[in-house]
Amino acid sequence: MSPVQKNVATLSSTLSPVSPVSSVLEYYEVIKDLGHGHFGQVKEVKQKDRRSKHFAWKQVSLEKDPHCENEVQLLSELKHEGVVQMMDAYCQGGVVDILLELCSKGTMSQYVQKHFESLPGASKKVYLPPDVVDIKMAMRQLLKTLKYLHENHVAHRDVKPDNVLLASGHRWKLADFNLATRFTPGDYMVDHVGTRPFTAPEVPQHRYTEKCDIYSMGILLINLATGKHYWRPEDVETTEDQTHMEELLCEKNWVESGIGPRPLHFAKKLISLECERYDAEGALQNPWLMKCGAQAGCCTIS
Structure with missing residues (x-):
């Protein structure tokens, strides 16, 4: 179980109410930017204690993207090889951070x-x-x-x-x-x-x-x-x-x-x-x- 999953609490019983930036950066190192969308940004990160584990870190403002909670809820339930998997999720101060399976070959x-x-x-x-x-x-x-x-x-x-x-x-x-x-x-x-x-x-x-x-x-x-x-x-x-x-x-x-x-x-x-x-x-x-x-x-x- 990852550090975030140990703290999972509420916000559709999926998101963890901990400080997103401090929690992500405590356990993950940012590698590079992957892109920016209408509602947030995505970066490649890797776990500090496991060099081979890389993820996509998506950070979204709930004010700009009210559907984010729904997205997290669905991703927590959908398990299929053709769906990008959610690894962890955080929420604090109107900001949601989602750690996702990294697809390194692009869009x-x-x-x-x-x-x-x-x-x-x-x-x-x-x-x-x-x-x-x-x-x-x-x-x-x-x-x-x-x-x-x-x-x-x-x-x-x-x-x-x-x-x-x-x-x-x-x-x-x-x-x-x-x-x-x-x-x-x-x-x-x-x-x-x-x-x-x-x-x-x-x-x-x-x-x-x-x-x-x-x-x-x-x-x-x-x-x-x-x-x-x-x-x-x-x-x-x-x-x-x-x-x-x-x-x-x-x-x-x-x-x-x-x-x-x-x-x-x-x-x-x-x-x-x-x-x-x-x-x-x-x-x-x-x-x-x-x-x-x-x-x-x-x-x-x-």
């Missing part, structure tokens, strides 16, 4: 950016998509995680590349459960939350289900395949932008890039109308994904 956004390369004769960087096997593996891993969440009646509601982290062993994990919520099967969620363009079209209508996460996965797949964010044509302002969005879903472009037509057909199914959209289990049964076995090398690319 999916960074992964996508690394695939932009300068080619001879090209005026700007060109996107060279990941191998289809790697795209397929990422989709399978994340959909399995969503299947676990949805079976446990939890919707993430903010699936996007910035909230998908890469751990060692090429394992993709869902992070940032700030907007996640428990839902009752058969009832609609009504809160207008999420990040455009990953937000499903039914969310602004205040009547949606956990399939909002599946829509986000479709936009994420398009991003992995093309390096660009897809917006629904009705959500962009100019005819030129609408044309550009339509081109992102052009089968000819996906074939020429080496991705192929079947991933595009799968993406279109993920972003279809909610009544026609896969659930997580149905998406995992898609023939294109089912060709991927336990190891990357066993996939037949098409």
